[in-house]
Amino acid sequence: MSKDHDYIIAGSGLAGLSLLYHLLNDDLLKTKNILVIDPLKKKENDRTWCFWEKHNGPFEPIVCHQWETLRFFAQDVSREFEMEKYRYKMIQSGDFYKLVLDLAETFPNVTFINEKISGIAEKGNRGSVKTDAGEYEAEYVFNSTGLFHPEMDEKNTLLQHFTGWYIKTEQPVFNSKIATLMDFRLNQQHGTTFMYVLPTKDTEALVEYTLFSPKTLTPKEYETELRRYIREDLQIEDYEITHSEFGVIPMSKARFKRYQGKYKRIINIGTAGGFTKPSSGYTFQFVQTHLEEVANRLKHNQSPAISPTLTDRKFLWYDLTLLDVLMTGSMTGEKIFSSLFKKVKPESILAFLANESTFWEEFKIRNAVPILPFVISGMKQILGGK
Numbered sequence: 001m002s003k004d005h006d007y008i009i010a011g012s013g014l015a016g017l018s019l020l021y022h023l024l025n026d027d028l029l030k031t032k033n034i035l036v037i038d039p040l041k042k043k044e045n046d047r048t049w050c051f052w053e054k055h056n057g058p059f060e061p062i063v064c065h066q067w068e069t070l071r072f073f074a075q076d077v078s079r080e081f082e083m084e085k086y087r088y089k090m091i092q093s094g095d096f097y098k099l100v101l102d103l104a105e106t107f108p109n110v111t112f113i114n115e116k117i118s119g120i121a122e123k124g125n126r127g128s129v130k131t132d133a134g135e136y137e138a139e140y141v142f143n144s145t146g147l148f149h150p151e152m153d154e155k156n157t158l159l160q161h162f163t164g165w166y167i168k169t170e171q172p173v174f175n176s177k178i179a180t181l182m183d184f185r186l187n188q189q190h191g192t193t194f195m196y197v198l199p200t201k202d203t204e205a206l207v208e209y210t211l212f213s214p215k216t217l218t219p220k221e222y223e224t225e226l227r228r229y230i231r232e233d234l235q236i237e238d239y240e241i242t243h244s245e246f247g248v249i250p251m252s253k254a255r256f257k258r259y260q261g262k263y264k265r266i267i268n269i270g271t272a273g274g275f276t277k278p279s280s281g282y283t284f285q286f287v288q289t290h291l292e293e294v295a296n297r298l299k300h301n302q303s304p305a306i307s308p309t310l311t312d313r314k315f316l317w318y319d320l321t322l323l324d325v326l327m328t329g330s331m332t333g334e335k336i337f338s339s340l341f342k343k344v345k346p347e348s349i350l351a352f353l354a355n356e357s358t359f360w361e362e363f364k365i366r367n368a369v370p371i372l373p374f375v376i377s378g379m380k381q382i383l384g385g386k
């Protein structure tokens with residue numbers, strides 16, 4: 001096998017395979033010599049991706065369900081709202097891996113190797129990847145492994161952790177047109193705590209118990225709360241658990257670099273490039289926006305090392321401020337989100353969380369929450385405080 005490539009994709013999860021998909025769907029880039037390295041060849045349905053968008057994205061054919069109506073619940077607010085522009089969408093990772101891997105199989109210029117990467121560096125003005133079995137070079141290395149992750153600890157990072165159950169009932173009990181985005185009517189002793197209820201049929205739904213806190217819980221604790229919620233709040237006695245997923249997403253103030261090296265030959269993508277939103281953990285949509293731009297630049301012979309824009313920096317500051325408020329406990333997640341959902345049009349909140357809000361929407365959002373905790377946390381981010 002040739003060890004020289006145009007591009008090396010280091011890590012073949014969401015970001016690596018999304019990039020591959022973007023490359024293979026472009027007439028010019030699909031002829032490039034591409035090497036994909038990951039010890040795992042993922043096929044399993046190991047995660048469910050939910051996100052919202054205004055238009056159909058590149059993965060629309062594998063969207064397994066979408067909702068136009070969402071619900072939000074907290075102790076003192078309950079809202080059901082129909083979205084005007086956005087659709088809340090769900091993709092199963094198993095369908096995603098299959099779509100991309102099946103497409104890649106039809107390209108002899110794409111090679112997969114199952115090796116663990118021990119180092120990525122620049123060699124002259126090329127990217128070089130070392131594995132336990134060899135060394136590979138390319139014009140660019142696109143990295144989604146954790147090799148360049150900044151240090152994350154309890155001081156700068158909150159964990160978003162969750163267990164989700166796909167449940168199936170005999171009788172129709174769900175409305176598959178309405179999803180619950182957040183139900184905060186739960187014990188908040190561990191930190192920001194809520195349920196998602198995402199029905200895909202009148203007899204099937206994903207129910208996910210989600211927390212933002214410094215530490216994960218024991219498997220039993222997730223299970224107990226899921227069982228209680230399904231029985232007492234959803235009032236469902238008989239159901240079968242058809243699939244279960246557990247996840248931990250870092251919500252971090254640590255600074256992730258978008259690229260590495262003197263010649264910017266190593267491009268960090270996905271979570272590794274800082275595309276996990278620090279205040280919400282959502283990643284899918286931000287990864288796609290970044291990688292579409294990366295592919296577009298490669299196509300035009302431009303460097304794919306994309307620095308954050310002023311708008312990116314503004315939203316990062318909002319994220320770090322919100323995360324700091326949550327971490328210092330100066331306001332709880334439940335209070336923040338219920339203040340927002342009481343006073344602001346839900347579509348504007350979604351636009352804000354998608355980094356797509358207008359100046360006017362941001363003004364209303366700022367006015368909906370008590371000013372002091374946010375000013376203090378916002379100033380800390382400007383002054384570089386932890």
Ligand SMILES: Cc1cc2nc3c(=O)[nH]c(=O)nc-3n(C[C@H](O)[C@H](O)[C@H](O)COP(=O)(O)OP(=O)(O)OC[C@H]3O[C@@H](n4cnc5c(N)ncnc54)[C@H](O)[C@@H]3O)c2cc1C
Nearest residue numbers: 011013014015038047049050117145247270271282283284
């Ligand atoms: C269960 C779960 C559910 C989620 N749900 C959502 C959601 O609903 N919406 C949303 O927006 N986000 C969600 N996320 C967050 C985020 O979208 C995912 O974590 C996403 O998979 C991140 O993409 P990635 O490519 O950065 O990382 P991954 O998909 O984890 O891919 C990284 C890849 O790198 C490989 N790798 C690691 N180390 C090495 C090495 N040394 N050598 C070679 N390869 C290596 C890994 O094997 C892996 O395949 C979820 C996360 C989890 C865990």
